[in-house]
Amino acid sequence: MKEFAAQWAMGYFPRDYTDVFQGLLFGCITVILAFRASDSHTRMRKFILSFLVSYNTAQMISSFLYLLINRYFDFSGTLWDFLIASACLLFPVFPLTSLYKKVLGVKGPAAVFIYTLFFNANCMAMIVAMTTMQRLCITAGLSVFLTWIFRNDIRYIITQESMLRTDRRFTGTAVAFMILIAAEAELPRIVINGGRDTVGNQLAYAVAIVGAALVVMFVIFMKFNFFAIMQYENYIRKNDDDQTTCAKSFTYLLGHSAALIRKNSDAGRSMAIFYTDIENLRDVNVVHGYDAGNDILQRMASCLTEVFPGGIIARASGTHFTGIVPFSGSKNDFEKIISKTERLSIDETLAIKVGVRPLGSMSFSDVNKVDYKYLISMVDQAASAIKYISGPGSGMLCYDEALELNEKIRTHVLANVDRAVRKQWLKVYYQPVVDCITGETAEYEALSRWTDPLYGFLTPDKFIVPLENARMIYKVDLNVLRSFGYELENVEATGRKALPISFNISRTDLEAEVDIFEEIEKIMTDMKIPKDMVHVELTESALNGSASVMSEAVNRFHEMGLEVWMDDFGSGYSSLNVLKDYNFDVIKIDMEFMRKFDHRSKTIVSSICEMAGSLGMRTVAEGVETQEQYEFLKSVGCTYAQGYLFSKPLPAEEIYASPIRCFQADRIH
Numbered sequence: 001m002k003e004f005a006a007q008w009a010m011g012y013f014p015r016d017y018t019d020v021f022q023g024l025l026f027g028c029i030t031v032i033l034a035f036r037a038s039d040s041h042t043r044m045r046k047f048i049l050s051f052l053v054s055y056n057t058a059q060m061i062s063s064f065l066y067l068l069i070n071r072y073f074d075f076s077g078t079l080w081d082f083l084i085a086s087a088c089l090l091f092p093v094f095p096l097t098s099l100y101k102k103v104l105g106v107k108g109p110a111a112v113f114i115y116t117l118f119f120n121a122n123c124m125a126m127i128v129a130m131t132t133m134q135r136l137c138i139t140a141g142l143s144v145f146l147t148w149i150f151r152n153d154i155r156y157i158i159t160q161e162s163m164l165r166t167d168r169r170f171t172g173t174a175v176a177f178m179i180l181i182a183a184e185a186e187l188p189r190i191v192i193n194g195g196r197d198t199v200g201n202q203l204a205y206a207v208a209i210v211g212a213a214l215v216v217m218f219v220i221f222m223k224f225n226f227f228a229i230m231q232y233e234n235y236i237r238k239n240d241d242d243q244t245t246c247a248k249s250f251t252y253l254l255g256h257s258a259a260l261i262r263k264n265s266d267a268g269r270s271m272a273i274f275y276t277d278i279e280n281l282r283d284v285n286v287v288h289g290y291d292a293g294n295d296i297l298q299r300m301a302s303c304l305t306e307v308f309p310g311g312i313i314a315r316a317s318g319t320h321f322t323g324i325v326p327f328s329g330s331k332n333d334f335e336k337i338i339s340k341t342e343r344l345s346i347d348e349t350l351a352i353k354v355g356v357r358p359l360g361s362m363s364f365s366d367v368n369k370v371d372y373k374y375l376i377s378m379v380d381q382a383a384s385a386i387k388y389i390s391g392p393g394s395g396m397l398c399y400d401e402a403l404e405l406n407e408k409i410r411t412h413v414l415a416n417v418d419r420a421v422r423k424q425w426l427k428v429y430y431q432p433v434v435d436c437i438t439g440e441t442a443e444y445e446a447l448s449r450w451t452d453p454l455y456g457f458l459t460p461d462k463f464i465v466p467l468e469n470a471r472m473i474y475k476v477d478l479n480v481l482r483s484f485g486y487e488l489e490n491v492e493a494t495g496r497k498a499l500p501i502s503f504n505i506s507r508t509d510l511e512a513e514v515d516i517f518e519e520i521e522k523i524m525t526d527m528k529i530p531k532d533m534v535h536v537e538l539t540e541s542a543l544n545g546s547a548s549v550m551s552e553a554v555n556r557f558h559e560m561g562l563e564v565w566m567d568d569f570g571s572g573y574s575s576l577n578v579l580k581d582y583n584f585d586v587i588k589i590d591m592e593f594m595r596k597f598d599h600r601s602k603t604i605v606s607s608i609c610e611m612a613g614s615l616g617m618r619t620v621a622e623g624v625e626t627q628e629q630y631e632f633l634k635s636v637g638c639t640y641a642q643g644y645l646f647s648k649p650l651p652a653e654e655i656y657a658s659p660i661r662c663f664q665a666d667r668i669h
Contacts (some may be wrong), residue, residue, distance in 0.1 A: 001423060016373065016557060018122075018125070018132065018135050018136040018139050019055065019056040019059040019060070019122065019139075019446060020056050021136060021139070021140060021373060022054070022055060022056060022118060022122060022139050022140065022143055023051045023054035023056030023057070024051060025057065025140060025143055025144070026050055026051065026055065026056070026118050026143070027046075027047040027048070027050040027054065029053040029114075029144075029147050030046060030047070030050040030103070030104070030114070031043045031046055031047050033114070033151065033154050033155060033158070034046070034104055034106070034110075034158055038603055046103060049103045050100065050103055053096045053099040053100045053103060054096075054100075054118070054407055055093070055095060055096075055115070055118050055119055055122055057092070058092040058093050058096050059068055059122070060091055061091070061092040062088040062090075062091065062228065063088075065088045065092075066084065066085055066088040067275060069084055069088070073633045080302045086093035090178070090179060091113070093119065093178065094175075096115075097111060097112055097115045097310070098111075100114075100115055104158070106157075106158050108157055108162070108171075109170050109171040109174065110154060110157045110158045112171050112174050112175065113150075113154065113157070113170075113171075113174050113222075114147070114154060115504075116174040116175075116177060116178055117143070117146040117147055117150065118143050118146075118147075118358060119178050120142075120145055120146065120177070120178070120215055120218065121139055121143040121145075122139050122140075122143075123409070124138065124140035124212065124215055125139040125142065127212075128211045128212070146219070149223070150222070150223070150226075152317070153222075153226040153230070153557045156226070156230055157286070157538075160233070162229065162230075164232055170225070173221075174223075174492070176277050177214075184414055191391065215640070233251075236540070240252040242301075242314070242315040244272055244294055244297060244315070245294075245298050245300075245301035245315050245321075246301060246302075247301040247304070247305070247313050247314055247315045247321065248312055248314040248323075249314060249315070250314050250315070250316050250322070251392060252312070252314060253312050253314040253322065253323065253375075254372055254376070256312060257312065257324050257375050260311070260312055260324055261274070261324065261359065262365075263523040264310075264326065267455055269326055269327075269328065270326070270327045270328065270358065270359060270360055271324050271325065271326060271327055271358075271359045272313075272324070272325060272326070272327035272330055272357060272359055273322065273323070273324055273355045273356070273357045273359065273375075273378045273381075273382050273445045274321075274322060274323060274325060274330070274334070274354055274355065274357075274358050274382055275316070275320060275321075275322045275354070275355045275356075275357075275377055275379060275382035275383040275385075275641065276300075276320060276321045276322070276352065276353065276354050276355075277319060277320055277352075277353045277386050277595065278296070278300070278319040278341070278350055278351075278352055278354065279319075279350065279351040279352075280296075280349060280350055280351060281293055281296060281319045281350065281476070281603045283298075284296065284345075284346060284350075285367050287346075288346055292346060292633075295344075296341070296344045296350070297315075297319070299340075299341070299344055300321065300337070300341045300344075301313060301315065301321065302342065303337050303340050304321060304323065304337060305335060307333045307337055308323070308325040308333065310325075310326060310328070311323055311324055311325035311326065311441055312324050312325075313325075315339045316379070320383075322379050322382065322383075324359075327356075327358050327359070327669040328358070330356060331396060334356070334396045335396065335428075337354075338352040338353070338354065338395075338396070342392045353389050353395060353396075353397075354384045354386070354395070354396040354397075355381075355382040355383055355384065355385030355386040355389075355396075355397055355398075355399060355400075356382060356385065356396060356397070356398045356399065357378050357379075357381045357382040357385065357399040358398060358399070358400075359378065366403055366528075381399045381404070381407070382399060384399065384403070384407055385397045385398065385399040385403060387529075388406065403429060408455075409455055409458065409462050409463075409504060410462075410466045412452070412454065413450075413458070413462065413463045413466050413467065414453065414466055414467070414470055414472065415622055417463075417467060417472055417476070418474050418475065420452070421451060421476075421479045425451055425453065426448055426450050426476060427447070427448075427449050427450075427451065427483075427651060428446050428447070428448060428449075428477055428479075428480050428483040428484065428487075428586050428651075428652065429443060429446075429448075429649035429650055429651055429652075430444035430445070430446055430447070430501070430649060430651075430652060431445045431447060431642060431647060431648065431650070432444055432642070432646050432647050433445060433502070433620060433640045433641075433642045434640060434641050434642065434646050435639070435640060436630070436633055436638050436639060436640060436641050437634070441499060441646075442499070442500075443499045443500040443501060443502065443535070444500075444501050444502075444655070445501065445502050445503070445537075445642065445649075446480045446484055446502065446503040447460075447480075447485075447649050448460070448463075448464075448476050448477075448479070448480055448503040449461070449596050449649070450463045450653075463476070464476070468506050468507075468508045469508075471508045471511055471512045471513070472512070473506045473508055473509060473512075474506070474508070474509040474512045474514055474516055474519070477503065477505055477506065477509055477516075478505060478516075478520070478523065480504075481503060481520060481524070481534065482523050482527070483528075483652075484501050484503070484529070484533075484534075485524075485526075485527030485528075485529050486527075487652045488529060489527070498533065500532065500535060501533065501534060501535070502533065502534075502535040502536070502537050503534070503535075503536070503537060504537045504538075504539070504567065505536050505537065505538055505553075506539075507539075507550075508575045510550075510553050511549075515582050516561065517556050517557070520536075520560070520562075521560060530641055531560070531561035531562060532561075534562055535562065535563040535564070535565050535585075535586070536557050536562050536563070536564050536565065537565045537566070537567040537588070538553070538554070538565070538566055538567065539566075539567045539568050540551070546598065550582070551581070551582065553582070555580050558583070563585040563586065564583075564584055564585055565584065565585060565586040565587070565588060565620070566578065566582070566584040566587045566588065567588045568588065568590045568622075569587040569588055569590060569606065570589055570590040570592070570593060570604070571606065579612070579615060579617075583616065584617060585616060585618065586618045586619065586620060586639075586640075587608070587612055587617055587618075587619055587620070588619075588620040588621075588622055588642075589605055589619060589621045589622060589638075590609055590618065590622065591622040591623025591643070593605050593621075593623075594621060594622065594623035594624055594625065594629055594643065595623055597628075597629060602636075604631060605621065605632075605633075605636065605638070606636040609637045609638050610636075610637070613637060618639040619637075619638050619639050619640070619641065620638075620639065620640040620641070620642055621633050621638050621640070621641050621643075622643060623642075623643050624642060624643030624644075624645045624646070625643050625644050625645050626645060627645070629641075629643075629645070630645060
């Protein structure tokens with residue numbers, strides 16, 4: 001191996017001194033482009049490091065690898081020879097490019113782009129040159145020419161906070177072109193085979209022409225991209241103020257936040273990012289015109305600027321403002337802003353919501369790491385806090401650890417719902433529904449419970465609400481039916497009697513990307529579930545959507561042979577209309593009536609039972625926890641009762657561990 005390495009070195013350097021010269025040129029140009037203002041020690045260090053990671057080093061490694069492979073395998077004149085040579089040419093480039101990125105110390109595509117220019121120059125010389133001296137001249141000339149053409153563009157992506165720093169497509173284009181030009185260079189095999197300096201055939205000339213055309217196309221394409229993006233970004237920078245409100249633009253916020261954070265961090269002041277939403281402003285625009293709406297936005301921007309003179313106030317979009325302000329005392333300041341802005345209402349009530357993301361105490365080194373992605377993620381978190389402001393009206397909420405955990409759980413749920421079904425993190429629990437006359441279990445309500453390996457037991461609001469908002473809750477609801485099918489097989493296999501279940505269908509199930517009716521029909525057919533063993537529950541709140549959609553859903557379920565129950569009856573504001581407009585088989589009385597259980601609640605429950613009975617509907621009272629409540633329900637003719645008095649929801653193995661539970665009235669305490 002030593003003899004081989006020595007032989008290779010003796011042959012490489014006399015023949016490929018072109019690459020060494022280009023490496024020296026690479027170091028010089030790097031210093032000129034990126035470190036001209038640095039001290040002499042830094043310039044010399046960067047020159048040496050740049051030379052060491054230049055294409056000269058890559059070419060040495062590739063040449064050595066190729067000759068080493070050919071020492072043991074002979075692929076001469078085959079496609080494998082071409083593929084191996086191309087791979088050897090590219091293999092060392094990518095790690096050296098990463099090292100060069102560290103030498104530059106600049107995020108983004110600057111390192112890859114500079115490396116691409118020198119790589120293209122070298123490969124183009126390999127394609128075109130007929131002698132080693134010609135290759136030296138073409139390599140040096142083309143390297144200087146390409147970097148001169150792109151000198152301003154390179155300085156731009158080195159010094160400016162450009163979107164190119166985060167756009168992977170730009171880097172990908174440069175890498176793709178390196179791969180293409182490397183393949184071009186290996187076709188006529190001029191240098192890397194360690195043989196002849198010339199390949200005087202038509203293929204070489206054709207490849208030379210195509211290679212030259214590719215380089216020209218690359219230059220034109222990249223110059224056009226640079227020109228378009230630089231023009232756009234310079235325009236944005238010149239127009240830092242939002243034209244409607246005179247607040248700063250979002251681009252200005254991203255570009256100047258780091259300096260503001262650094263200044264306040266040095267003074268020991270913590271900062272926060274806020275995000276606002278003005279509800280009902282659209283109504284103002286519709287009723288009173290856009291000038292009235294714009295006036296409200298302008299006044300709010302002025303109010304924010306007045307209250308936070310040391311911060312940056314920007315308009316994110318539409319009715320949303322965002323910015324960076326001192327965190328200390330911000331709660332009182334935002335309450336003042338909310339109060340002042342709401343007083344601007346004309347006829348409509350404006351509701352102002354503010355989410356705040358504290359940045360905490362940041363050290364100077366942390367501040368230097370502030371970039372686009374970090375700031376945008378902080379703005380997103382402040383915006384997320386708005387979603388957790390409960391109840392109508394306005395308010396302010398900080399994005400704290402608890403809220404951050406909620407967001408992590410929410411995104412985890414959305415990303416892993418299919419896995420939760422597959423891995424059985426989602427289990428079905430059953431709660432008895434008891435016949436009020438006999439005291440026996442008539443059936444069960446099937447409920448989903450999520451036990452997560454990362455976050456433990458998730459309460460229903462942690463996974464049902466996010467999945468409903470994303471219109472993915474049908475995956476949970478269908479899993480309930482599918483799980484019941486398996487349990488039904490197990491129970492019947494033991495010769496015991498199974499009882500029916502009711503399970504919930506969300507309004508968003510009817511709007512999801514799947515045909516929920518077809519899916520339910522398919523599961524019941526495949527698993528041989530009798531129609532009388534499944535009852536569908538629809539919540540009253542679901543009826544607040546499209547009346548035609550809900551009416552069609554009730555009819556479709558009936559056509560499928562399924563009973564349709566209405567859940568949470570009395571929780572909405574149109575309960576009597578529900579009884580009038582929809583043909584439900586059973587209505588479930590909302591548990592709030594049992595929770596209060598005063599004279600008014602008893603009167604309402606009694607009336608509901610009487611009305612339902614006269615309409616041919618059965619009733620279920622939810623949330624029954626005391627013997628007194630149970631006795632009352634029997635006295636007013638309620639059909640079924642459900643609640644902790646009888647049993648909490650239990651997993652299937654506990655429900656079916658013994659014969660079907662029977663709850664006799666005289667045994668309930």
